[in-house]
Amino acid sequence: MSAISDPKVTRISGTALPVRGNDIDTDRILPARYLKEVTFERMGEYPFYDERFDASGTPKSHPFNDEKYKGASFLFVNKNFGCGSSREHAPQAILRFGIHAIVGESFAAIFAGNCIMLGIPTVMVSPEAIGELMQTVESASDTSFTVDLRSKILSYNGKEISIDLPETHRNALTTGAWDSTSLLRGNLGKVKEVAYKLPYMTGFRG
Amino acid sequence: MAKHTLYNKIWDSHTVDKLPTGQTQIFIGLHLIHEITTAPAFDMLREKGLDIAFPERTFATVDHIVPTDNRSRPFQDSQAEELTQTLEKNTGQFGIELFGLDSENQGIVHVIGPQLGLTQPGMTLACGDSHTSTHGAFGTLAFGIGTSQVRDVLATQTLAMDELKVRRINVNGGLAQGVYAKDVILYIIRTLGVGGGKGFAYEYGGPVIEKMNMEERMTLCNMSIEGGALIGYVNPDLTTFQFLKDKKYVPKGAEFEKAVVYWQSVTSDGNARYDDVVDVEGAQIEPTVTWGINPGQAVGIFEKLPLAENFSDPEGAKLAYKHMGWQPGSPIMGTPINVAFVGSCTNSRLSDLRIAAKVAAGKRVHSDVRALVVPGSAEVKSMAEKEGLDRIFRDAGFDWREAGCSMCLAMNPDKLNGREICASSSNRNFIGRQGSPGGRTLLMSPAMVVAAALNGKVVDVRQYN
Ligand code: SF4
Numbered sequence: 273m274s275a276i277s278d279p280k281v282t283r284i285s286g287t288a289l290p291v292r293g294n295d296i297d298t299d300r301i302l303p304a305r306y307l308k309e310v311t312f313e314r315m316g317e318y319p320f321y322d323e324r325f326d327a328s329g330t331p332k333s334h335p336f337n338d339e340k341y342k343g344a345s346f347l348f349v350n351k352n353f354g355c356g357s358s359r360e361h362a363p364q365a366i367l368r369f370g371i372h373a374i375v376g377e378s379f380a381a382i383f384a385g386n387c388i389m390l391g392i393p394t395v396m397v398s399p400e401a402i403g404e405l406m407q408t409v410e411s412a413s414d415t416s417f418t419v420d421l422r423s424k425i426l427s428y429n430g431k432e433i434s435i436d437l438p439e440t441h442r443n444a445l446t447t448g449a450w451d452s453t454s455l456l457r458g459n460l461g462k463v464k465e466v467a468y469k470l471p472y473m474t475g476f477r478g
Numbered sequence: 479m480a481k482h483t484l485y486n487k488i489w490d491s492h493t494v495d496k497l498p499t500g501q502t503q504i505f506i507g508l509h510l511i512h513e514i515t516t517a518p519a520f521d522m523l524r525e526k527g528l529d530i531a532f533p534e535r536t537f538a539t540v541d542h543i544v545p546t547d548n549r550s551r552p553f554q555d556s557q558a559e560e561l562t563q564t565l566e567k568n569t570g571q572f573g574i575e576l577f578g579l580d581s582e583n584q585g586i587v588h589v590i591g592p593q594l595g596l597t598q599p600g601m602t603l604a605c606g607d608s609h610t611s612t613h614g615a616f617g618t619l620a621f622g623i624g625t626s627q628v629r630d631v632l633a634t635q636t637l638a639m640d641e642l643k644v645r646r647i648n649v650n651g652g653l654a655q656g657v658y659a660k661d662v663i664l665y666i667i668r669t670l671g672v673g674g675g676k677g678f679a680y681e682y683g684g685p686v687i688e689k690m691n692m693e694e695r696m697t698l699c700n701m702s703i704e705g706g707a708l709i710g711y712v713n714p715d716l717t718t719f720q721f722l723k724d725k726k727y728v729p730k731g732a733e734f735e736k737a738v739v740y741w742q743s744v745t746s747d748g749n750a751r752y753d754d755v756v757d758v759e760g761a762q763i764e765p766t767v768t769w770g771i772n773p774g775q776a777v778g779i780f781e782k783l784p785l786a787e788n789f790s791d792p793e794g795a796k797l798a799y800k801h802m803g804w805q806p807g808s809p810i811m812g813t814p815i816n817v818a819f820v821g822s823c824t825n826s827r828l829s830d831l832r833i834a835a836k837v838a839a840g841k842r843v844h845s846d847v848r849a850l851v852v853p854g855s856a857e858v859k860s861m862a863e864k865e866g867l868d869r870i871f872r873d874a875g876f877d878w879r880e881a882g883c884s885m886c887l888a889m890n891p892d893k894l895n896g897r898e899i900c901a902s903s904s905n906r907n908f909i910g911r912q913g914s915p916g917g918r919t920l921l922m923s924p925a926m927v928v929a930a931a932l933n934g935k936v937v938d939v940r941q942y943n
Contacts, residue, residue, distance in 0.1 A: 308557035352673035358608040360624035386624035443499040456634040
């Protein structure tokens with residue numbers, strides 16, 4: 273994912289794909305056996321693998337297999353999405369499948385943090401709103417949605433609903449600072465100052 | 479400064495800067511890595527031409543994919559071999575200490591950190607693994623992170639983070655016999671919900687916690703993440719200091735005394751202000767068993783499985799019943815099992831194995847059950863063998879294995895098959911977690927796992943002790 277020219281994430285438009293259910297854990301999103309791969313390259317083939325394919329590899333009915341949701345930019349989910357294992361392979365799989373933003377009722381902490389590190393907004397809407405969004409896309413999968421992180425508005429079919437996300441995440445995305453390494457690295461001098469004030473960093477000899 | 483929690487104190491002393499995004503840049507005192515979530519992080523460093531800021535503050539081991547029976551190299555699983563070699567190459571190239579397969583310090587990352595005294599009070603710690611919360615048992619702020627964050631820690635020894643709120647959880651009174659730290663945390667998760675800890679650090683305290691030894695506190699903090707809390711911790715006390723004394727990486731002599739002074743200084747003030755306080759009565763906690771597909775779907779051993787409608791999320795409960803193939807109203811007691819697993823970073827330390835061995839001594843594993851005991855580290859294994867625990871387990875019909883994550887997540891040859899039901903001392907009962915998409919996991923304490931193994935079904939360990 274190094275080829276992104278402008279890292280600023282401000283506005284995302286496109287169709288959506290709904291996955292219903294609360295507490296969907298990252299073992300379900302990306303089964304552990306795919307963590308054996310040395311790179312993230314092929315993760316886009318695996319999201320929800322065990323729910324999408326049976327043991328012989330035959331596709332089962334699942335939104336990620338459904339032709340009508342092909343090309344979706346948004347993933348719609350319910351509550352506490354991404355709980356469990358910290359594997360970044362899970363958001364990597366979703367991103368590489370083609371999803372650019374996730375809209376849901378709430379997200380597990382590590383998962384949301386991992387998404388930000390990849391420039392994927394995880395935006396929260398009310399339970400009623402997510403219910404309506406899911407219904408809308410299930411009955412008309414070609415509905416186009418737009419999320420604007422600056423105005424914190426999700427719009428579709430002439431409607432507007434307000435979205436929520438931590439201010440720090442919103443800043444990181446809209447300013448392009450979500451790729452945090454260079455930001456953090458810029459402070460290395462200060463890091464050393466703070467570090468060597470900590471008694472354990474000098475073996476308690478100070 | 480008064481009214482401060484351990485969390486606030488460590489957060490403040492480790493703050494490097496307020497970032498333009500509003501996040502805080504936090505110094506990470508100790509970084510632990512393993513073979514699974516790190517390979518791409520090293521690639522990213524190479525791609526960006528970055529070196530490692532504090533290579534002496536990162537330690538590595540192999541745990542997730544290592545086979546626990548035949549460990550001869552190359553591994554039969556070529557992917558496991560490749561990942562292991564990649565870690566060996568990366569740690570070699572970047573000058574990071576690796577406790578590899580033939581090291582006496584090898585083991586599950588959350589077992590070896592404390593065992594070596596790398597984990598200490600008043601530190602921040604990060605590891606690319608959600609159960610990093612385990613280290614909070616020492617009064618450490620221990621964060622589970624993803625691979626891009628591993629890259630950041632390698633490159634800068636810091637993370638960009640948002641400050642958490644602090645919820646104090648008091649466990650009052652005492653515990654009944656046969657009730658362990660595992661039951662306490664399963665009870666807490668069941669009560670507060672798997673998402674209940676979102677946005678919080680959990681501070682555990684009260685008489686029950688104060689009485690716990692360090693290994694019990696690790697079990698407790700380990701599963702904070704299953705309650706949705708990014709971290710959990712216990713204030714360090716005499717129990718903590720005694721555990722740490724003489725550990726390999728803990729300072730000795732006069733420096734140890736200075737360390738204790740520092741460790742005491744980070745504990746929460748008596749009048750600390752919390753964002754939330756929850757009280758739990760220890761006496762109400764029974765041996766607890768999960769029946770569903772997340773750790774919050776749990777019941778006491780005498781309870782019947784609840785109606786889906788009684789859950790705040792009936793659809794989730796219905797999915798759990800569908801996967802498990804059970805009906806509301808049936809008892810958990812007597813549920814047949816096929817596999818019994820004692821191990822994982824939750825419950826694979828010496829005291830866990832002692833308790834398990836006591837239940838197993840002189841008995842036989844039920845003929846329908848395959849059972850295995852997997853020590854959390856090479857050191858736990860050798861200490862257990864010195865005490866003869868391996869003989870007790872073997873004589874009872876358990877497999878006795880080499881250290882690793884084993885059947886906790888089944889990225890190695892230890893797996894469930896088909897629809898097998900596993901009584902497991904691990905921490906996750908998610909669908910497919912133990913290696914079979916149709917597999918079923920019942921989480922419980924090690925004592926309860928052994929009792930189930932002997933009886934071929936879920937029983938109350940107190941009747942078999
Ligand atoms: S034992 Fe299980 S939970 Fe713990 S680190 Fe290993 S795989 Fe993760």
